[in-house]
Amino acid sequence: MIRSEVIQSIAPVIRDHLVVCNIGLPSQELFMHDDQPSNFYMLGTMGLASSIGLGLALSQKAKVVAIDGDGSILTNLGTLPTIANNPADNFVLLIIDNGSYGSTGDQPTYAGRKTSLAKVAEACGCENVFECPAEETAKVLEQALGSDRMTIIVSKCKSGNVPVDVIELDPVVIAHRFREEVARRNS
Amino acid sequence: MTKTSPDVSVRIVESLAANHVEFITTVPCKQLAGVIDLVDKDDRFRHVPSNKEDEGMGLCAGAWLGGKRPAIIMQNTAIGVTINALATLIQYYHIPLPMLISYRGEVGEKVACQVEMALHTKALLQELAIPTYHFHQQQDTDELNGILNHCFMAKKPVAVLMDAGFWSAAR
Ligand SMILES: [Mg+2]
Numbered sequence: 001m002i003r004s005e006v007i008q009s010i011a012p013v014i015r016d017h018l019v020v021c022n023i024g025l026p027s028q029e030l031f032m033h034d035d036q037p038s039n040f041y042m043l044g045t046m047g048l049a050s051s052i053g054l055g056l057a058l059s060q061k062a063k064v065v066a067i068d069g070d071g072s073i074l075t076n077l078g079t080l081p082t083i084a085n086n087p088a089d090n091f092v093l094l095i096i097d098n099g100s101y102g103s104t105g106d107q108p109t110y111a112g113r114k115t116s117l118a119k120v121a122e123a124c125g126c127e128n129v130f131e132c133p134a135e136e137t138a139k140v141l142e143q144a145l146g147s148d149r150m151t152i153i154v155s156k157c158k159s160g161n162v163p164v165d166v167i168e169l170d171p172v173v174i175a176h177r178f179r180e181e182v183a184r185r186n187s
Numbered sequence: 188m189t190k191t192s193p194d195v196s197v198r199i200v201e202s203l204a205a206n207h208v209e210f211i212t213t214v215p216c217k218q219l220a221g222v223i224d225l226v227d228k229d230d231r232f233r234h235v236p237s238n239k240e241d242e243g244m245g246l247c248a249g250a251w252l253g254g255k256r257p258a259i260i261m262q263n264t265a266i267g268v269t270i271n272a273l274a275t276l277i278q279y280y281h282i283p284l285p286m287l288i289s290y291r292g293e294v295g296e297k298v299a300c301q302v303e304m305a306l307h308t309k310a311l312l313q314e315l316a317i318p319t320y321h322f323h324q325q326q327d328t329d330e331l332n333g334i335l336n337h338c339f340m341a342k343k344p345v346a347v348l349m350d351a352g353f354w355s356a357a358r
Contacts, residue, residue, distance in 0.1 A: 044275025055249025078238030
């Protein structure tokens with residue numbers, strides 16, 4: 001499975017939850033497969049999906065899934081100690097690890113070489129860290145969302161991309177409809 | 188300075204609370220230590236220290252999306268590492284973000300290297316079209332309530348630069 005297929009496979013699992021999705025192809029793929037007002041698409045700012053997801057989870061009650069990538073986590077590695085030390089049991093961080101910078105032409109990341117993001121997360125103090133093959137992502141994610149415990153999932157998938165259009169939604173529209181959805185779910 | 192003046196750190200924290208700020212992230216600076224300590228002990232705020240200021244801006248964006256008013260407390264050297272987060276996240280999505288910034292490298296500074304980023308601080312903020320307020324004296328704190336209100340009205344990042352004169356006047 002490549003990332004696009006992982007995102008397609010988890011769409012039914014995350015549809016009813018708040019989702020913060022990483023910049024570039026992951027957001028474009030999620031938008032293509034299953035656009036929802038409960039999806040926050042990052043149009044810029046590589047690396048901050050997990051930080052936005054944690055801030056969101058700590059600030060309201062609904063469950064939050066942050067979809068991040070291996071390259072983006074490496075860009076903002078300081079996020080893992082912050083997540084570990086400020087646990088939010090309504091937060092699941094899903095790192096789709098294809099071992100490459102997919103949105104920029106599949107250049108290899110260190111996560112595809114010697115660095116284990118699952119072990120890094122554990123060393124940072126994160127509990128409930130699960131590494132799984134791509135095919136099991138939806139099942140593991142469903143269990144994590146049902147566990148009411150903050151969970152980090154590293155989904156190991158193949159590198160590769162499918163053609164996908166850019167998102168033409170205005171950023172202010174994305175934020176506005178998302179905030180309304182958050183308010184509705186917390187009312 | 189009169190001895191009856193309320194402590195400036197307390198006044199900053201009270202302004203944040205009065206403006207319904209509930210989520211605060213911080214990266215430490217010696218000058219801000221008193222404010223950060225008060226924020227950390229105050230149940231009116233969720234305090235999440237961050238490891239780098241752009242990470243902190245991500246946390247603040249998430250808090251805003253979650254319905255909470257955020258603020259970031261940091262040093263002016265951080266302007267250099269947050270320009271992308273400011274332009275493509277905070278400004279692009281119209282997220283209000285008060286930035287309470289210790290303005291290192293101004294008159295009274297003891298560390299020469301701090302002067303180097305001080306030289307660029309206002310120019311960078313101006314280039315980003317970020318409303319910027321410079322606190323030099325203790326009574327400048329009187330303006331903070333209005334500045335915070337303005338920030339959340341306009342849904343923009345706003346910078347409050349607090350220099351060495353401001354902090355020493357408060358001592
Ligand atoms: Mg990748």
